[in-house]
Each structure stands twice: as structure tokens, then as C-alpha cells.
Amino acid sequence: MRTNGEPGTLVLLGDYVNKGPDSRGVIDLLLAGTSKGLAMIALKGNHDVMMVDALSDPGEMVRWLARGGNALDSYGGAALVPPEHIDWLDSRPLLHSDEHRIYVHAGIDPSLPLMAQSEKVLTTKRYAKTDSGGYGVRHVVHGHDNQVNGPLLFSGRSNLDTCAWRTGRLVIGVFHDDMPGGPVDFIEIRDDRIEE
Numbered sequence: 001m002r003t004n005g006e007p008g009t010l011v012l013l014g015d016y017v018n019k020g021p022d023s024r025g026v027i028d029l030l031l032a033g034t035s036k037g038l039a040m041i042a043l044k045g046n047h048d049v050m051m052v053d054a055l056s057d058p059g060e061m062v063r064w065l066a067r068g069g070n071a072l073d074s075y076g077g078a079a080l081v082p083p084e085h086i087d088w089l090d091s092r093p094l095l096h097s098d099e100h101r102i103y104v105h106a107g108i109d110p111s112l113p114l115m116a117q118s119e120k121v122l123t124t125k126r127y128a129k130t131d132s133g134g135y136g137v138r139h140v141v142h143g144h145d146n147q148v149n150g151p152l153l154f155s156g157r158s159n160l161d162t163c164a165w166r167t168g169r170l171v172i173g174v175f176h177d178d179m180p181g182g183p184v185d186f187i188e189i190r191d192d193r194i195e196e
Helices: 023-032 046-056 058-065 069-074 083-090 119-124
Strands: 009-012 039-042 095-097 101-104 139-142 157-159 169-174 185-190
Touching: 023 069, 023 083, 046 058, 046 069, 046 083, 046 119, 058 069
Parallel strands: 009 039, 101 139, 139 157
Antiparallel strands: 095 101, 169 185
């Protein structure tokens, strides 16, 4: 959130192809970009990695199908996934940082420099329930760890994953560019067609 009237930045935390009924539509929407000058940074999630791996290595297909690979249903099969969708998913950055925060799909190893973080940690880490830490003085904003009663807010990190594909409840954290720490507000979007 910017206070000078300029549009802010929308940071998406990944898993665009995870179990929802219209993965193809999600990617089409994201490829179209945003309106009104709003910057968008779409990070890579573990399910995005799995889809790219499965489509490039048939040996990975069974693993992906068991963990959200029903995303293929919206395409009508693996052979019908447009190459630009695969390229877009594969080219997603693994993290985004600003003065006060680090945005990532799953988590950060606080003992390593940002440039030394592995894709596996950034896309699959699960924090211990008692781990409230961030990355030094910077707040970590992540998803990945489904919390139907989320978001979960800690002193050093915020988990914004509310299992939207199942709950129909998507929570967006609003962060102030000039203020360190967690969200200053939330935007909640509900799809009443989805019932837990």
C-alpha cells in the first residue's frame, strides 16, 4: 500500500495450478496482467513446479496427479497445455523482497543469505507451529501451509494460505510500504459456491 496515491504492488504467492477447477483460466487471467498500472509479481509455488516437471518428464506425472494434478482437467489433457502456460509457470521468481518484507511461497531458511536459498526450501518449507521468526528484521509473508482458519499471524511472519480452493475464502494481506511487520489490513474474498 502506498500513501502517495500511486498504485501498489500485488504479490501472488504461487500454486496457480493446485486442485482448483479452472487452472487454465487462472493462468489465462494472470497472463493478461493487471489494469490501472498495478504492478503484479507472481511467485512460483510447489504445485507450479510439479506441473512443469510432470509435463517435461513423464516419470513425474504420477507424483503430480496424486498431489493436485487434476489441474489438467481444465486443459483437457497434458497434450493440450499451451507452451506459453508452461513457460510462464517455469519462469516465475521464487521470492520478492522489499525494505521490510520477503514474500515467498513456502518459507525461508534464516541461516542462509537470500541468494543461497534453494528452490526446494522456498517452495516446500513448513514452519514449526511454534516458529514465529522471520528473516532477521524482515517479515516473511508466505502461503503453502493450508490453514482453513487463517491467516496465521506471528511476530516475524504471516501465513496467508486459507486453503481457498477448498474453503472458497481467499485472504489478501495489505502491507504499508513505510511500516515494517505484518499486514495492516486484509481483503477477504468469498466464493459462496464452495462449501467446506
